[in-house]
Amino acid sequence: MDFLVSQLLNSLVFGMLLFMMSAGLSLIFGLMNVVNLAHGSFFMIGSFTAFTLAQWSGNFWIALAAGWVPAAAAAVLMERIFIRPLYSRSHLDQVLLTFGFIFVFGDICKYLWGPDIRNIPPPEALEGAIIVAGAVLPKYRLFLVAFGVAVAVLLWLFLERSRIGAMVRAGVDDAATAAGIGINVPFLFGCIFALGAALAAVGGIVAGPVLGTYLGMDIEILIPAFIVTVVGGMGSLKGALVAGLLVGAIDTFGKAYFPDYALFLIYLLMVVVLLKRPQGLFGVVKG
Amino acid sequence: MTLLRTENLCKSFGNLEVTHNVSLAVAPGERHVIIGPNGAGKTSLVHQLTGQLRPSSGRILFKDTDITALEPERICQMGVGRTFQKNTLFLTLSVAENVRLAVQAKQGGWYQALRSTDSMASHWESTYQLLEQVQLSEVAHHRVSNLSYGEQRQLEVAIALAAEPDLLLLDEPTSGMSPAETNRMIDLVRSLSKSLAILMIEHDMKVVFSLADTITVLYYGKVLASGSPDEIKGNEKVREVYLGGRH
Amino acid sequence: MNMKTSGRIPGFLALCVLLVLAPLGGDYLLGIVSEILIFAIFAMSLNLIVGYTGLLSFGHAAFFGVATYVVIGLGVHLGISGWLGAIAGVLASTALAAFIGMFCIRVKGIPFLMLTMAFSQLLFATALKWRSVTGGTDGLIGFMPPDFFGWNMGSDAIARYIVIVIGFLSVLIFLWYLVRSPLGSIFIGIRDNEQRMRAIGYPVQRFKLIAFTIAGCLAGIGGSLYALFNSYVSSDILHWHLSGDAMIMVILGGSGTVFGPAFGAALFLLLKNFISSYNEYWAFWVGVIFIFCVMFLREGVWGLVMKHFGRLFSNKDNSQSRNRSHSESKRQSHSHSHSHSESEKRVVAGAATGEQL
Numbered sequence: 037m038d039f040l041v042s043q044l045l046n047s048l049v050f051g052m053l054l055f056m057m058s059a060g061l062s063l064i065f066g067l068m069n070v071v072n073l074a075h076g077s078f079f080m081i082g083s084f085t086a087f088t089l090a091q092w093s094g095n096f097w098i099a100l101a102a103g104w105v106p107a108a109a110a111a112v113l114m115e116r117i118f119i120r121p122l123y124s125r126s127h128l129d130q131v132l133l134t135f136g137f138i139f140v141f142g143d144i145c146k147y148l149w150g151p152d153i154r155n156i157p158p159p160e161a162l163e164g165a166i167i168v169a170g171a172v173l174p175k176y177r178l179f180l181v182a183f184g185v186a187v188a189v190l191l192w193l194f195l196e197r198s199r200i201g202a203m204v205r206a207g208v209d210d211a212a213t214a215a216g217i218g219i220n221v222p223f224l225f226g227c228i229f230a231l232g233a234a235l236a237a238v239g240g241i242v243a244g245p246v247l248g249t250y251l252g253m254d255i256e257i258l259i260p261a262f263i264v265t266v267v268g269g270m271g272s273l274k275g276a277l278v279a280g281l282l283v284g285a286i287d288t289f290g291k292a293y294f295p296d297y298a299l300f301l302i303y304l305l306m307v308v309v310l311l312k313r314p315q316g317l318f319g320v321v322k323g
Numbered sequence: 324m325t326l327l328r329t330e331n332l333c334k335s336f337g338n339l340e341v342t343h344n345v346s347l348a349v350a351p352g353e354r355h356v357i358i359g360p361n362g363a364g365k366t367s368l369v370h371q372l373t374g375q376l377r378p379s380s381g382r383i384l385f386k387d388t389d390i391t392a393l394e395p396e397r398i399c400q401m402g403v404g405r406t407f408q409k410n411t412l413f414l415t416l417s418v419a420e421n422v423r424l425a426v427q428a429k430q431g432g433w434y435q436a437l438r439s440t441d442s443m444a445s446h447w448e449s450t451y452q453l454l455e456q457v458q459l460s461e462v463a464h465h466r467v468s469n470l471s472y473g474e475q476r477q478l479e480v481a482i483a484l485a486a487e488p489d490l491l492l493l494d495e496p497t498s499g500m501s502p503a504e505t506n507r508m509i510d511l512v513r514s515l516s517k518s519l520a521i522l523m524i525e526h527d528m529k530v531v532f533s534l535a536d537t538i539t540v541l542y543y544g545k546v547l548a549s550g551s552p553d554e555i556k557g558n559e560k561v562r563e564v565y566l567g568g569r570h
Numbered sequence: 571m572n573m574k575t576s577g578r579i580p581g582f583l584a585l586c587v588l589l590v591l592a593p594l595g596g597d598y599l600l601g602i603v604s605e606i607l608i609f610a611i612f613a614m615s616l617n618l619i620v621g622y623t624g625l626l627s628f629g630h631a632a633f634f635g636v637a638t639y640v641v642i643g644l645g646v647h648l649g650i651s652g653w654l655g656a657i658a659g660v661l662a663s664t665a666l667a668a669f670i671g672m673f674c675i676r677v678k679g680i681p682f683l684m685l686t687m688a689f690s691q692l693l694f695a696t697a698l699k700w701r702s703v704t705g706g707t708d709g710l711i712g713f714m715p716p717d718f719f720g721w722n723m724g725s726d727a728i729a730r731y732i733v734i735v736i737g738f739l740s741v742l743i744f745l746w747y748l749v750r751s752p753l754g755s756i757f758i759g760i761r762d763n764e765q766r767m768r769a770i771g772y773p774v775q776r777f778k779l780i781a782f783t784i785a786g787c788l789a790g791i792g793g794s795l796y797a798l799f800n801s802y803v804s805s806d807i808l809h810w811h812l813s814g815d816a817m818i819m820v821i822l823g824g825s826g827t828v829f830g831p832a833f834g835a836a837l838f839l840l841l842k843n844f845i846s847s848y849n850e851y852w853a854f855w856v857g858v859i860f861i862f863c864v865m866f867l868r869e870g871v872w873g874l875v876m877k878h879f880g881r882l883f884s885n886k887d888n889s890q891s892r893n894r895s896h897s898e899s900k901r902q903s904h905s906h907s908h909s910h911s912e913s914e915k916r917v918v919a920g921a922a923t924g925e926q927l
Contacts, residue, residue, distance in 0.1 A: 139857025299695035399771035
């Protein structure tokens with residue numbers, strides 16, 4: 037029973053991380069029709085930046101508050117300078133472009149932080165664990181789940197209640213029409229790309245104390261994030277959350293009970309969804 | 324026998340009904356023109372006839388065979404050639420290769436992997452004949468993207484003809500053309516074989532009345548009237564809705 | 571064969587000369603060249619679907635890796651000769667490509683990209699976990715390469731090299747003919763305008779599958795050769811890293827020609843080796859060049875070379891044909907169609923596919 041509970045927590049933790057990654061990917065694709073293969077890089081950049089900030093300040097919260105900034109800034113530059121000129125080209129050219137950035141960002145991180153694994157220490161307040169139903173539940177992981185929920189709520193409020201959010205929803209629905217009614221689409225694209233990157237970076241920051249911070253974490257999170265985005269549906273926040281939790285559960289419980297098949301199962305899930313329902317559980321069918 | 328017949332064809336996108344109970348017929352060799360204001364569902368109709376769009380209900384029969392659910396390539400193989408409202412050409416290829424690809428679709432040799440297309444003599448012979456027919460021989464070796472808009476529209480027709488169809492579907496063949504180009508297109512359509520049935524969507528009334536044997540008027544997805552040019556000219560409803568006002 | 575190909579002969583001969591001279595550089599250089607040729611095959615095979623049919627796949631490593639596994643696996647587990655194993659490997663890759671292709675072609679664009687990646691990762695996951703058969707990350711050791719006319723490929727670098735060169739040239743020549751053939755023209759048509767192809771009567775799905783399968787088969791040739799060259803395989807070979815690398819080679823070299831990706835493979839591997847000897851940041855530079863190519867040099871480095879120096883290799887270049895044939899066509903339009911000369915038609919065909927090499 038206690039094993040079950042702690043695995044449940046782990047699956048929620050992983051699910052929340054996947055949600056944060058996938059939410060950004062989904063928004064970017066829903067609005068800009070761009071698949072950002074370098075999304076994992078933002079995850080990694082956020083984690084490394086937070087590590088440095090945590091070291092300087094000795095404070096986790098400062099790292100969390102500011103650690104996402106370089107990733108968002110990199111995203112803004114990337115969108116403005118590299119992706120924007122390619123709007124008139126095929127979407128696949130844009131995908132290729134983002135693919136190249138995986139290499140660039142990866143080595144920049146290697147240059148700045150070296151090849152060793154880093155560790156962001158969790159804040160003192162969240163060290164240790166509480167006992168629930170005989171299970172040892174690390175406080176930090178509980179925080180992570182709560183944090184993920186908070187992010188989900190904030191995102192939802194942003195999209196549903198704010199002006200920019202309304203513009204994003206309009207753009208996701210039909211970018212051409214949105215431009216037609218006066219929405220500054222390029223500016224919006226830049227905002228959303230930065231927002232997506234910030235989400236990924238924040239994910240990387242909070243993931244740090246749990247997963248560690250290391251080169252290669254960009255690639256490792258990327259495929260599961262894509263699986264979640266595909267299963268949940270490109271462009272759907274709800275899909276990102278539901279699919280994130282689903283994949284998190286399959287992965288965690290799979291690794292616990294069927295270690296040899298877990299990996300296989302989630303790829304199989306992706307294949308089945310792509311074939312049976314390419315738009316995912318909650319995705320929009322684009323023309 | 325009728326070459327093409329639709330029976331109560333209907334198509335809706337959610338609440339939007341683009342085709343409502345359209346029943347029309349085209350006889351072999353007939354020049355049948357479909358007119359109607361913008362949004363009347365003309366192009367949607369053509370898409371359904373050629374398999375690009377699946378009707379919500381109703382039937383389409385070509386040569387007495389039900390083609391309603393067939394794929395576009397099957398319908399083409401049965402003897403239907405079409406042009407698109409927006410030029411749908413192979414932009415990176417030459418004019419001649421555009422036509423040759425269509426000729427190859429008809430004549431075969433698809434699975435030859437080690438022979439050069441240069442050596443497919445019969446393909447090239449037909450290609451040059453077709454280019455001659457649409458008066459594009461001069462620009463045979465030019466890249467399609469370098470052609471003028473009018474020349475591209477002519478190429479669309481050549482490609483459609485390559486399939487040696489029994490029914491030719493022309494979707495606004497003269498749209499965006501200058502008066503001189505329009506006249507050339509009229510001459511071209513007139514010069515086509517009498518055994519070839521032509522179903523055409525047009526806006527330009529001059530073209531319509533100089534070519535049509537039969538005119539069908541579409542209005543908000545419904546057939547408003549269908550008959551000879553004189554009948555249509557004299558039809559009160561049509562006058563009201565379409566011919567009376569400027570278009 | 572005809573006037574157009576005669577222009578290509580000097581280029582091809584130059585390539586052959588280089589290939590013949592390579593062994594003079596010693597075993598180490600030969601090893602590098604061998605590896606380049608193998609990946610050139612891999613990249614060229616990917617380009618058949620990317621550059622010539624317009625399908626972007628990130629799962630091509632599957633067909634390369636499976637062939638390698640079949641050769642090494644049959645050799646290590648069942649003692650089957652490398653030659654038989656290689657044939658089995660190519661067959662396996664071909665069958666796998668046909669199978670996976672059937673599913674993948676049902677979707678287009680981004681879903682296709684993701685699906686190819688997903689299938690490839692499925693295989694990777696299998697290889698990773700099925701340790702008894704694949705050895706997992708440790709891989710399979712103990713493969714005995716076969717003999718090639720008396721020379722053992724395990725000990726003799728030149729024997730390996732010759733086999734690989736034969737494989738490379740075969741694939742290059744085959745693709746060269748394929749893209750100029752009716753079948754190739756159909757792939758190109760699909761890339762250019764799928765809707766049009768269907769409207770003129772082509773069963774597009776069938777041909778996408780054919781292209782995908784041929785590409786898988788050729789990748790399998792590369793994979794089998796890699797097995798004979800390396801005598802070792804591990805699950806790394808099925809990771810999508812490899813698929814990504816192949817894509818880089820295609821873009822660097824240029825997706826518009828048959829030889830481009832081969833050039834890209836050389837460029838990629840040489841850059842990697844060269845930069846690695848100075849610092850560890852070769853990925854950064856490859857990434858930068860790649861981004862540059864996507865943005866400004868879509869025809870790739872080899873495409874650029876062909877554009878500027880291609881005329882050196884041919885007296886009747888495709889870019890010139892347009893001018894010359896224009897005046898010829900003026901004359902021709904006054905004459906009967908039957909009098910078209912053979913050369914006239916060939917020039918047209920050259921401009922038609924835009925293919926240079």
